[in-house]
Amino acid sequence: MNELPSNFLRENNARQIWHPMAHPAEMEATPPRIIVSGDGVHIVDLDGRRVVDAVGGLWNVNLGYSNQPIKDAIAHQLAQLPYYSAFRGTTNPRLIELGARLVDILKPESMKRAMLTSGGSDSVETALRIARQYWKVRGKADKTKFLALKKGYHGTHFGGASVNGNSNFRRAYEPLLPGVYHGPSPYTYRNPFNESDPARLADLCIAAIEDEIKFQGADTIAAFIAEPVLGAGGVIVPPAGFYTKLRALFDRHDILMIADEVITGFGRTGEWFGARIDGFAPDMICIAKAITSGYFPLGACVVNEKIETAFMQSEDALASIYHGYTYSGHPVGCAAALACLDETFSRDLPGNSAREGGFLLDAFQKLAQKHETIGDVRGKGLMLALEFVSDRSAKTPAGKTYMAALADAAYEAGALVRVSGNNMIMSPPLVLERRDSQTILDAVTHALDNVRLDPSK
Numbered sequence: 162m163n164e165l166p167s168n169f170l171r172e173n174n175a176r177q178i179w180h181p182m183a184h185p186a187e188m189e190a191t192p193p194r195i196i197v198s199g200d201g202v203h204i205v206d207l208d209g210r211r212v213v214d215a216v217g218g219l220w221n222v223n224l225g226y227s228n229q230p231i232k233d234a235i236a237h238q239l240a241q242l243p244y245y246s247a248f249r250g251t252t253n254p255r256l257i258e259l260g261a262r263l264v265d266i267l268k269p270e271s272m273k274r275a276m277l278t279s280g281g282s283d284s285v286e287t288a289l290r291i292a293r294q295y296w297k298v299r300g301k302a303d304k305t306k307f308l309a310l311k312k313g314y315h316g317t318h319f320g321g322a323s324v325n326g327n328s329n330f331r332r333a334y335e336p337l338l339p340g341v342y343h344g345p346s347p348y349t350y351r352n353p354f355n356e357s358d359p360a361r362l363a364d365l366c367i368a369a370i371e372d373e374i375k376f377q378g379a380d381t382i383a384a385f386i387a388e389p390v391l392g393a394g395g396v397i398v399p400p401a402g403f404y405t406k407l408r409a410l411f412d413r414h415d416i417l418m419i420a421d422e423v424i425t426g427f428g429r430t431g432e433w434f435g436a437r438i439d440g441f442a443p444d445m446i447c448i449a450k451a452i453t454s455g456y457f458p459l460g461a462c463v464v465n466e467k468i469e470t471a472f473m474q475s476e477d478a479l480a481s482i483y484h485g486y487t488y489s490g491h492p493v494g495c496a497a498a499l500a501c502l503d504e505t506f507s508r509d510l511p512g513n514s515a516r517e518g519g520f521l522l523d524a525f526q527k528l529a530q531k532h533e534t535i536g537d538v539r540g541k542g543l544m545l546a547l548e549f550v551s552d553r554s555a556k557t558p559a560g561k562t563y564m565a566a567l568a569d570a571a572y573e574a575g576a577l578v579r580v581s582g583n584n585m586i587m588s589p590p591l592v593l594e595r596r597d598s599q600t601i602l603d604a605v606t607h608a609l610d611n612v613r614l615d616p617s618k
Contacts (some may be wrong), residue, residue, distance in 0.1 A: 167207055170195055181317075187381065194572075198225030202590045202597050204577065212332045212572060215587040216579045217543075220392060220424045221450035223591040224504055231456045234500035240495045247277065247490030255495035263448075263463055264503060266433075270442045273469040276462040276482070277490040281423035281449035282316030285386070287462035288419045288445045289320040290484050292384035295417065295468055298475045306340040307375055308385040308416070312394030315339060315386060324386050327394055342377060344370035346391060347399045350537040350548060351556065359400035367406055379414035384444075386419040389435025393424075395584045396539045396546035404439040417444040417468075423460070424544070427451040427505055428591050431515030431542035439543070444468060445529055451505070451591075452498045459494035510591040514542040517593045521545055524602050532609045534559060545587040547605070551616040558583035562618035567608045576604035 174195060175188040183193075195207040204214045217223065224231065238255060245253050256277065263275045276291075278284045289307065296304035309315070311326040322330055323338035326346065331337060345352060345366045349359050356362040374382060389404065391397035398530050411418050420443035425435030432438050434445070444467060449460030458607065472480045488494070522540040525547055529535035536550035549559035549567070564580045571578050571585075579586045579602075587601065 170207060195578075201225045201227050202593055204422060210572075213576045213589065213597050213600045213604075214596045215576045215589045215604075217588045217590050218455045219450070220429070220544075220588045221455040223427060223429065223451040223510060224454040224501065224508075225590040225592045226617075228454060228456070228501075228504060230504055231454060231497050234496040235457065236492055238496035242492050246487070248485060250591065253490065253492040253495070255492045256490035257498065259495040259498050262499060263461060266502070267446065267463055270434075270436065270446065271467075272446065272463045272466045274464045275461045275463045276341060276485070277495070278449070278462065279419075279458050279486050279488045279491075280460045281447065282318045282321050283424060283486055284447035284449050284460040284462045285315045285321040285324070285421060286318040287340060287484060288386065288421075288447050289324070289384070291445065291462065291464060292417050294420065294472055294479065296383055298471050298477065298480050301380070303381050304383045306342065306382045307338075308373065308382060309341065309343050310346040310387050311343045312346040312385055312391050312397055313343075313421075314391070314393035315388075316423070340381075342373050344373055346394070346397055347403055348391075348395070348397045349400075350539075360402075362512065363400040363403045363406070365445065367403070367410060371409070371410055374410075374414055374416070382414070382416050383555035384417035384419050385411055386421055388421045388423075389425045389431055389438060390541050390544055392544060392588075393579070393581060393586075395548065396541070396544050396586060398539055398541045398544075401437070404436070404441045408441040408443075419445045419447065421447045423447055423449045424588075427502075428511035428514050429542050429588065431511055431518060433511055452501060453494060454501050454504075456489070457491075457494040457497040458502070459491065459498055477597060491501070498555055508592065511542070513593065514591045517589075517595065517598045518542040518545065518594065520598055521587070527608060528602075528609065534563075534609070534614055543587075543589055543591055543593065547585045549583045549585065551614060559614065559617075560618045563612065563614050566612045570612050571604040574604035574607035576601045578605065 174192040179185055180188050196204050198205045202213055203211050205211045244412055260275050264272055276287055278287055293305055307324055309324040309326055315321040315324045323341045324555055327342050329587040347363050347366050354365045420436045422434055426448045444465050446463045453459045525538045529538050533553050534549050535547050537548040539546045551557045552557050568578055568580045
């Protein structure tokens with residue numbers, strides 16, 4: 162493929178494309194950076210600037226940009242069978258192999274069946290559909306409602322947007338799915354109880370969720386969905402025991418539990434799966450992103466033995482899976498995932514995530530002692546967030562102009578970071594080395610030392 166001239170790229174940047182999560186006019190006025198190549202944990206823009214990708218693509222390029230085994234697996238599968246449908250009547254070897262691999266990896270959670278999707282939003286949509294279908298198969302058709310957490314993020318389909326707990330992803334598309342109710346998240350820095358003790362806050366949040374269950378009626382609620390660590394909502398790390406207590410609550414009320422592991426799965430938190438931080442076993446797990454390290458769009462919804470048994474034992478037509486996507490079980494995506502899983506396990510990415518994430522979290526906490534604009538520092542593994550404020554005592558969120566200036570200054574100093582509201586979020590590749598972690602720290606420090614806060618902006 163011939164390279165397009167740089168002037169064509171600059172002139173057409175954000176002119177014909179609507180970019181996700183952005184106002185079209187803003188993108189046209191301030192065009193996005195054009196990333197032309199990547200190697201290791203670095204990306205290179207159109208101007209030739211090479212920086213550490215502290216965003217990791219979009220939480221997903223865990224193995225960096227130079228993983229040859231994944232590229233080879235994709236090329237081999239393209240030559241052998243570039244596509245075939247997994248709808249009733251046909252399948253392919255890589256899909257069969259990946260199904261067996263996923264069930265084996267998730268054996269501690271008693272997972273038994275996987276439904277392949279094209280990505281995280283698809284996986285969440287699949288989980289919500291299966292939850293409702295499960296209860297119909299069980300003869301409890303009234304169980305249709307969903308519970309979720311405020312500040313949670315679950316993708317962009319109508320179902321996922323409905324269980325999202327952030328109004329930014331909802332307002333423009335409402336009315337959404339009826340029968341969805343949100344409880345408070347265990348967000349120690351900001352919560353409606355003004356509670357700073359993590360354990361007490363966890364109990365208050367659980368009590369509020371239980372109160373909602375009693376109000377709605379447990380016999381009307383299909384499932385609860387949450388991220389083990391809330392990602393896009395600001396890297397909110399629940400206190401120890403939060404999810405195990407919720408698991409017990411939902412078991413008492415016969416409510417399914419869905420773990421949205423699209424971000425947290427395969428090592429980002431320092432554990433293989435986020436659910437293992439707290440040691441709880443969900444009924445369904447949604448995965449995507451790191452399953453191919455971003456090299457191919459792929460995801461899955463994996464269900465446990467309880468759900469599998471209900472479907473297998475039913476003779477009703479309701480137990481047929483009338484759901485799926487054209488690219489469910491795409492052979493190239495499955496080949497990429499298999500190679501990616503081999504690489505993830507052989508390199509012990511969770512261990513490296515815990516080490517490098519711990520280094521950065523400690524360094525950022527020390528940085529907060531020197532800079533009043535850092536209101537809070539949060540993280541688990543290589544999921545990290547700095548929350549910025551214009552007034553630390555009042556916790557007044559820092560403005561858009563300041564946040565954009567911080568991100569620009571960090572980029573100029575060698576690291577791409579992500580700004581979401583008044584949070585600076587970092588989710589670099591899990592193959593990060595200490596020198597790369599130091600580059601991120603130095604870039605953020607440079608930004609803080611050189612960008613002055615104007616409280617009015």
